[in-house]
Amino acid sequence: MKRGSGKDLTVTMRDVAKSSGFSPATVSIVLNNAPLARYIAPATKKRIEDAAKKLGYRPNAMARFLRSKRSHSVGVMFFDIADPFCIPVLRGIENALYQSSYVQIFADAHNQRNRFERYLEMLLDHHVEALIVVANWLFVDIHLLADLSKRNIPAATIGFELPGDTVGSVMVDNEAGGRLALEHLHHLGHRKIAFIRGPKMLIDSAPRWRGIQKYAHSVGLEIDPALVLQLPDSFDPNSGFEGGYRFTEELLQRRKRFTALMGFDDMTALGAIRALTKAGVKVPEHCSVVGFDDVPLSALAAPSLTTVRQPLEEMGNQAVNIIMEGVNAGVEKRDWRISRQKMNPELVIRDSTRAAALTGSDD
Amino acid sequence: MKRGSGKDLTVTMRDVAKSSGFSPATVSIVLNNAPLARYIAPATKKRIEDAAKKLGYRPNAMARFLRSKRSHSVGVMFFDIADPFCIPVLRGIENALYQSSYVQIFADAHNQRNRFERYLEMLLDHHVEALIVVANWLFVDIHLLADLSKRNIPAATIGFELPGDTVGSVMVDNEAGGRLALEHLHHLGHRKIAFIRGPKMLIDSAPRWRGIQKYAHSVGLEIDPALVLQLPDSFDPNSGFEGGYRFTEELLQRRKRFTALMGFDDMTALGAIRALTKAGVKVPEHCSVVGFDDVPLSALAAPSLTTVRQPLEEMGNQAVNIIMEGVNAGVEKRDWRISRQKMNPELVIRDSTRAAALTGSDD
DNA sequence: TTGTATGCGTTATCAA
DNA sequence: TTGATAACGCATACAA
Numbered sequence: 008m009k010r011g012s013g014k015d016l017t018v019t020m021r022d023v024a025k026s027s028g029f030s031p032a033t034v035s036i037v038l039n040n041a042p043l044a045r046y047i048a049p050a051t052k053k054r055i056e057d058a059a060k061k062l063g064y065r066p067n068a069m070a071r072f073l074r075s076k077r078s079h080s081v082g083v084m085f086f087d088i089a090d091p092f093c094i095p096v097l098r099g100i101e102n103a104l105y106q107s108s109y110v111q112i113f114a115d116a117h118n119q120r121n122r123f124e125r126y127l128e129m130l131l132d133h134h135v136e137a138l139i140v141v142a143n144w145l146f147v148d149i150h151l152l153a154d155l156s157k158r159n160i161p162a163a164t165i166g167f168e169l170p171g172d173t174v175g176s177v178m179v180d181n182e183a184g185g186r187l188a189l190e191h192l193h194h195l196g197h198r199k200i201a202f203i204r205g206p207k208m209l210i211d212s213a214p215r216w217r218g219i220q221k222y223a224h225s226v227g228l229e230i231d232p233a234l235v236l237q238l239p240d241s242f243d244p245n246s247g248f249e250g251g252y253r254f255t256e257e258l259l260q261r262r263k264r265f266t267a268l269m270g271f272d273d274m275t276a277l278g279a280i281r282a283l284t285k286a287g288v289k290v291p292e293h294c295s296v297v298g299f300d301d302v303p304l305s306a307l308a309a310p311s312l313t314t315v316r317q318p319l320e321e322m323g324n325q326a327v328n329i330i331m332e333g334v335n336a337g338v339e340k341r342d343w344r345i346s347r348q349k350m351n352p353e354l355v356i357r358d359s360t361r362a363a364a365l366t367g368s369d370d
Numbered sequence: 371m372k373r374g375s376g377k378d379l380t381v382t383m384r385d386v387a388k389s390s391g392f393s394p395a396t397v398s399i400v401l402n403n404a405p406l407a408r409y410i411a412p413a414t415k416k417r418i419e420d421a422a423k424k425l426g427y428r429p430n431a432m433a434r435f436l437r438s439k440r441s442h443s444v445g446v447m448f449f450d451i452a453d454p455f456c457i458p459v460l461r462g463i464e465n466a467l468y469q470s471s472y473v474q475i476f477a478d479a480h481n482q483r484n485r486f487e488r489y490l491e492m493l494l495d496h497h498v499e500a501l502i503v504v505a506n507w508l509f510v511d512i513h514l515l516a517d518l519s520k521r522n523i524p525a526a527t528i529g530f531e532l533p534g535d536t537v538g539s540v541m542v543d544n545e546a547g548g549r550l551a552l553e554h555l556h557h558l559g560h561r562k563i564a565f566i567r568g569p570k571m572l573i574d575s576a577p578r579w580r581g582i583q584k585y586a587h588s589v590g591l592e593i594d595p596a597l598v599l600q601l602p603d604s605f606d607p608n609s610g611f612e613g614g615y616r617f618t619e620e621l622l623q624r625r626k627r628f629t630a631l632m633g634f635d636d637m638t639a640l641g642a643i644r645a646l647t648k649a650g651v652k653v654p655e656h657c658s659v660v661g662f663d664d665v666p667l668s669a670l671a672a673p674s675l676t677t678v679r680q681p682l683e684e685m686g687n688q689a690v691n692i693i694m695e696g697v698n699a700g701v702e703k704r705d706w707r708i709s710r711q712k713m714n715p716e717l718v719i720r721d722s723t724r725a726a727a728l729t730g731s732d733d
Numbered sequence: 734t735t736g737t738a739t740g741c742g743t744t745a746t747c748a749a
Numbered sequence: 750t751t752g753a754t755a756a757c758g759c760a761t762a763c764a765a
Contacts, residue, residue, distance in 0.1 A: 030736045035760055068495045069436040070758035073741050101478050110492055113476035115464050129473055132431045281672050309644050393752045409750050433742035436757050
């Protein structure tokens with residue numbers, strides 16, 4: 008008999024019941040618009056709703072979750088939020104979740120495996136209804152996420168994919184993107200092109216390069232191995248910039264002429280531009296540069312960067328759609344298959360590329 | 371009698387009790403290391419712990435929350451995560467929360483008041499134990515957060531502050547920062563300095579300007595009103611860049627000579643650099659530029675930006691400390707006072723500033 | 734059309 | 750040193 012003993016500010020369903028003169032069950036039915044609400048007299052509904060409003064009743068989510076097993080929350084795990092790639096993705100996810108009135112539990116693994124595991128535990132403890140993982144590193148193995156499918160928690164990844172069919176994914180078509188970038192340079196008349204490839208540990212690296220090679224082959228463009236460098240593996244999201252800078256310096260020292268440079272991603276390209284500019288090579292007058300991703304900086308850089316755009320925000324959106332599909336299927340006890348999305352990249356032409364100088368040997 | 375009816379994968383405390391041969395109560399005491407655990411026989415403890423491990427028992431957070439009224443989660447509301455200012459702050463918060471094993475519920479108001487309110491409701495529904503609000507806009511009024519103190523939910527703001535003593539805050543000392551920036555330019559010998567002030571709606575604008583004025587006065591530096599512009603109010607986080615760009619163009623058109631320019635923040639400064647460069651004015655050779663904030667881009671820009679650094683990550687940390695203080699006080703039923711922190715800014719000298727040219731009239 | 738009773742998984746208060 | 754038992758606030762099957 009602790010009730011009414013003082014100033015507990017939380018107003019419960021029983022309070023509403025008492026105040027309205029009906030039973031908690033009826034209140035519950037009315038306030039949730041449960042199927043049975045069809046049979047409740049309008050007058051009753053009104054009295055209950057009024058009482059609820061007057062008392063400022065707010066359902067206790069914890070109790071509801073306990074009963075319904077639904078937390079109305081989704082875990083979102085980033086491998087490194089400092090990577091500018093992540094921000095638009097975060098935004099896309101946030102927005103889609105907001106539309107569904109789901110709350111986002113944010114986690115950042117800082118590229119550390121143990122941190123990833125710890126967060127995974129925390130998210131499971133908090134009974135997230137689904138999980139989204141944003142990363143492009145390869146080291147997440149499927150075992151880490153095994154618990155999820157065992158518990159029927161839908162999961163989707165953005166920026167990489169896992170073997171098997173238990174985890175959904177949203178990726179850009181890297182091969183098409185690589186092709187797009189090279190095609191652009193080729194159309195502009197560039198023939199001597201330098202490449203800074205992505206690190207081996209990144210899942211994007213290989214297909215982008217494949218796209219480049221295929222296109223080169225298809226138009227008879229020769230790729231000079233002396234103009235191709237590959238970034239080393241690294242977990243620092245800024246290493247792309249550093250790498251682009253250092254490798255471009257090295258490229259310059261080789262004294263092999265090139266009129267265009269393709270960076271693995273925007274950060275690499277930005278680093279390259281920095282090195283070129285410092286060496287007195289003007290971009291795009293003397294050398295065109297193209298990146299990949301279209302991170303927010305790219306539009307702001309000087310010169311603004313021509314790049315292959317990943318629809319990052321849209322990808323965040325899609326990931327939410329995928330998991331929500333699963334969540335809803337779970338609620339309705341339907342079967343379903345997790346889906347994989349491949350998004351189309353898009354060339355964004357800005358100021359860092361232009362036609363190869365007509366003067367000089369351009370092939 | 372639904373138990374054992376099949377493949378419910380969740381193992382509950384009762385399962386552990388049954389398996390170990392003790393009662394749920396004892397299991398609870400042991401597994402939580404509750405005070406009473408001191409009296410439990412070591413052998414008992416061991417058997418219970420073993421059983422728990424063997425079954426893979428994980429406490430159900432929902433049930434625990436319902437009972438204990440503690441959700442182990444904190445709401446973090448950003449006004450606009452697209453503002454680069456926010457990322458290091460987010461990281462600081464995330465890291466501190468992680469140390470405390472608290473989970474972060476992420477919300478982004480997109481600079482919309484109704485979205486802010488809706489998120490606030492959602493966060494309260496999810497029974498966050500505390501709230502952190504990151505913003506620098508002025509339009510948050512105290513009433514929005516009134517519910518919080520009523521419910522004894524500690525709250526802290528980063529980047530702005532509210533009147534009264536119910537909400538904590540972490541801010542940089544804007545006045546000192548303004549002084550620092552101008553002092554730097556003055557020491558470098560600059561006398562003709564242009565200023566792009568912040569919009570009125572931003573709380574930072576006034577004190578920064580005050581710091582500038584005070585320093586100017588103290589060293590007898592004259593501020594030419596024809597070289598002072600003020601950004602218009604806007605909610606677009608990129609408007610600083612645009613504004614810096616446009617206003618610098620305007621400044622240039624006025625044909626009033628200046629050897630240095632101070633931007634309200636880094637984005638403004640970056641926009642200014644873009645305009646200067648485009649007009650053929652080299653930075654820093656012909657004109658020094660200094661920003662404010664030290665957002666991640668600033669180090670990467672070309673030229674890299676001299677700026678007044680806000681310790682953003684540390685500020686995120688501090689905010690967590692502040693609210694945790696409150697949370698702990700609540701648990702222990704102590705009284706406490708919410709605190710306000712003023713952080714020291716720090717001058718970061720990079721490539722966008724240098725000594726005023728000795729040639730020409732420098733005063 | 735509405736009320737009663739029960740259980741979700743924990744924890745806390747007693748009693749043994 | 751351990752075990753019953755009663756909440757926490759809500760939602761549902763079932764009874765009325």
